[in-house]
Amino acid sequence: xxxxxxxxxxxxxxxxxxxxxxxxxxxxxxxxxxxxxxxxxxxxxxxxxxxxxxxxxxxxxxxxxxxxxxxxxxxxxxxxxxxxxxxxxxxxxxxxxxxxxxxxxxxxxxxxxxxxxxxxxxxxxxxxxxxxxxxxxxxxxxxxxxxxxxxxxxxxxxxxxxxxxxxxxxxxxxxxxxxxxxxxxxxxxxxxxxxxxxxxxxxxxxxxxxxxxxxxxxxxxxxxxxxxxxxxxxxxxxxxxxxxxxxxxxxxxxxxxxxxxxxxxxxxxxxxxxxxxxxxxxxxxxxxxxxxxxxxxxxxxxxxxxxxxxxxxxxxxxxxxxxxxxxxxxxxxxxxxxxxxxxxxxxxxxxxxxxxxxxxxxxxxxxxxxxxxxxxxxxxxxxxxxxxxxxxxxxxxxxxxxxxxxxxxxxxxxxxxxxxxxxxxxxxxxxxxxxxxxxxxxxxxxxxxxxxxxxxxxxxxxxxxxxxxxxxxxxxxxxxxxxxxxxxxxxxxxxxxxxxxxxxxxxxxxxxxxxxxxxxxxxxxxxxxxxxxxxxxxxxxxxxxxxxxxxxxxxxxxxxxxxxxxxxxxxxxxxxxxxxxxxxxxxxxxxxxxxxxxxxxxxxx
Numbered sequence: 001x002x003x004x005x006x007x008x009x010x011x012x013x014x015x016x017x018x019x020x021x022x023x024x025x026x027x028x029x030x031x032x033x034x035x036x037x038x039x040x041x042x043x044x045x046x047x048x049x050x051x052x053x054x055x056x057x058x059x060x061x062x063x064x065x066x067x068x069x070x071x072x073x074x075x076x077x078x079x080x081x082x083x084x085x086x087x088x089x090x091x092x093x094x095x096x097x098x099x100x101x102x103x104x105x106x107x108x109x110x111x112x113x114x115x116x117x118x119x120x121x122x123x124x125x126x127x128x129x130x131x132x133x134x135x136x137x138x139x140x141x142x143x144x145x146x147x148x149x150x151x152x153x154x155x156x157x158x159x160x161x162x163x164x165x166x167x168x169x170x171x172x173x174x175x176x177x178x179x180x181x182x183x184x185x186x187x188x189x190x191x192x193x194x195x196x197x198x199x200x201x202x203x204x205x206x207x208x209x210x211x212x213x214x215x216x217x218x219x220x221x222x223x224x225x226x227x228x229x230x231x232x233x234x235x236x237x238x239x240x241x242x243x244x245x246x247x248x249x250x251x252x253x254x255x256x257x258x259x260x261x262x263x264x265x266x267x268x269x270x271x272x273x274x275x276x277x278x279x280x281x282x283x284x285x286x287x288x289x290x291x292x293x294x295x296x297x298x299x300x301x302x303x304x305x306x307x308x309x310x311x312x313x314x315x316x317x318x319x320x321x322x323x324x325x326x327x328x329x330x331x332x333x334x335x336x337x338x339x340x341x342x343x344x345x346x347x348x349x350x351x352x353x354x355x356x357x358x359x360x361x362x363x364x365x366x367x368x369x370x371x372x373x374x375x376x377x378x379x380x381x382x383x384x385x386x387x388x389x390x391x392x393x394x395x396x397x398x399x400x401x402x403x404x405x406x407x408x409x410x411x412x413x414x415x416x417x418x419x420x421x422x423x424x425x426x427x428x429x430x431x432x433x434x435x436x437x438x439x440x441x442x443x444x445x446x447x448x449x450x451x452x453x454x455x456x457x458x459x460x461x462x463x464x465x466x467x468x469x470x471x472x473x474x475x476x477x478x479x480x481x482x483x484x485x486x487x488x489x490x491x492x493x494x495x496x497x498x499x500x501x502x503x504x505x506x507x508x509x510x511x512x513x514x515x516x517x518x519x520x521x522x523x524x525x526x527x528x529x530x531x532x533x534x535x536x537x538x539x540x541x542x543x544x545x546x547x548x549x550x551x552x553x554x555x556x557x558x559x560x561x562x563x564x565x566x567x568x569x570x571x572x573x574x575x576x577x578x579x580x581x582x583x584x585x586x587x588x589x590x591x592x593x594x595x596x597x598x599x600x601x602x603x604x605x
Contacts (some may be wrong), residue, residue: 007112007123014127014426015108018135019101021429026097026143028437031450033093034146034307035441039076039488040188041146041449042473044092047071047079047454049477051088053461058565060555061519063464063548064476066487067501068517068536073241074491076149076188083148083187091453093446100143100151107154108134114161115396119211121403125417128316129399131425133157137274137312138388140432145307145441149188150385155180156196157392163223164214170580174226175575181231182572185238190376191385198357198389205350206393210400213338226438233571237564244523244561248532249491251379252374255363257301264362267299267309268520269275271387272394274312275435276428289434300362302384307440312388314425325400354458361386443476452477458476464548467501467515482506482516500533506548513537514544520555 027033050059059079062071071077080085082102086095108130114126134154142150157282160178162173184193208215257264270278278292293306301308360363363383371377402421406414471483486498499517508515513535520528536544546553
């Protein structure tokens with residue numbers, strides 16, 4: 001019993017301290033919060049209004065923004081996400097912070113199980129490794145600035161855990177991968193999905209060096225098969241809708257950092273060293289934290305804010321990695337001939353994947369140039385984010401170094417060392433308070449939106465009755481309006497987004513059309529006889545009425561979209577039922593073995 005209680009206490013305390021820190025730090029200037037909350041909170045409120053008016057269903061289009069736009073096809077719309085679900089119970093800011101804590105807890109526990117049960121680390125090493133992974137600067141900076149689409153970062157460990165877990169049936173591991181993929185896609189987490197891929201690629205050969213038996217292709221290939229099929233079924237609806245919209249507004253972007261390669265590499269290293277190690281050191285020698293802020297941007301050559309550059313790992317992890325490297329280089333390696341070719345091949349794969357991630361993180365190199373033109377990759381910029389793909393592999397290595405160290409010491413010394421290092425790792429989070437608050441994009445006053453949410457809970461549905469082009473997204477609800485010029489969305493470029501609506505009532509008639517865009521022209525024009533930027537014709541008065549009052553409109557969908565919608569819904573129900581049946585079955589089997597064991601002991605007595 002004690003062996004279970006002590007790990008549970010340590011895990012709970014870690015999750016509690018990290019969650020409390022992130023929540024308090026990200027709201028330290030409340031009601032002024034991160035800039036991108038003005039992008040995501042209005043969307044959460046908009047979908048919340050749709051649920052209030054229509055009940056559960058797909059919000060295909062919204063009258064709130066851009067003079068009438070697609071909602072579900074937008075990759076940043078998160079109608080089927082945990083923050084959206086919690087918004088039914090609490091205001092959107094609380095929903096985002098609560099979701100962060102939940103995802104953090106899930107990521108921590110799964111990382112712990114992965115390190116303890118799969119890689120056979122001591123439970124103290126596993127807890128330390130989980131701390132390293134979730135208590136990273138990448139997640140902290142995302143919550144601070146309001147990148148709600150990226151708070152799913154702690155979940156990227158789930159596909160790794162499922163892929164290499166020999167105890168999970170292939171279908172169950174595949175279902176876990178598909179559910180994680182669905183969470184990422186329906187939370188706007190395209191970047192996190194790519195990071196998950198990069199992390200898995202780097203971790204794959206690393207696991208071979210740590211525990212070769214986990215790399216069983218008889219196990220991995222069926223999991224990949226189930227994971228691919230179930231992910232396509234579960235995510236096909238959203239992916240098809242997104243692809244259709246992106247054909248209308250292709251987002252071809254690419255980063256170029258005009259610095260030398262060694263400057264880029266130095267910048268990447270200091271991205272990972274980050275705030276938690278560098279700022280306390282600067283404070284000790286009497287230097288300003290702005291020295292690090294300015295130098296990091298200069299080394300990387302990035303035009304982005306500091307929150308896009310900092311990917312800080314724990315100073316304890318940095319110490320363990322340096323110590324581990326020193327141990328490797330100072331001890332003569334043992335060249336075992338058994339499986340030597342496999343080890344060389346695996347090492348080559350590891351080096352290749354590291355180079356791949358480095359090139360994407362620094363936006364330079366042959367691999368990057370060849371792959372950046374591919375779908376998804378060609379619509380991503382801010383490549384400095386991909387440095388976070390190294391956090392999980394580095395956390396595994398750091399935990400392994402500590403685990404090796406523990407084998408040569410007594411239990412008391414191990415416990416003391418763990419408490420000391422884990423404590424330092426948690427205290428290091430407070431180094432973020434050494435940063436000036438104004439360099440993290442904290443410039444959005446959120447009270448107006450929270451007031452809007454309170455009115456919605458009181459029964460106001462804010463129907464849209466006019467167009468005010470220059471109004472901001474967070475102001476449209478109170479004005480019962482839709483905007484065009486100041487609509488904040490990276491998909492619609494200012495040069496290509498040219499709606500035909502004008503300032504005034506949505507019932508204004510011009511050339512036989514109302515003053516509201518027919519949003520089907522963006523995604524499904526053939527099925528609805530519309531075209532890009534066309535407005536709602538006067539013959540469709542009922543559709544206009546339903547649309548501006550946030551009711552579901554009977555605009556037509558292509559047959560393939562309807563099929564994919566049904567496939568996603570049925571797959572989700574099937575997976576949930578399968579999970580419950582599996583859990584009940586496993587519990588019955590466990591209880592049966594326990595009962596038979598008890599009876600056997602009684603007979604022996």
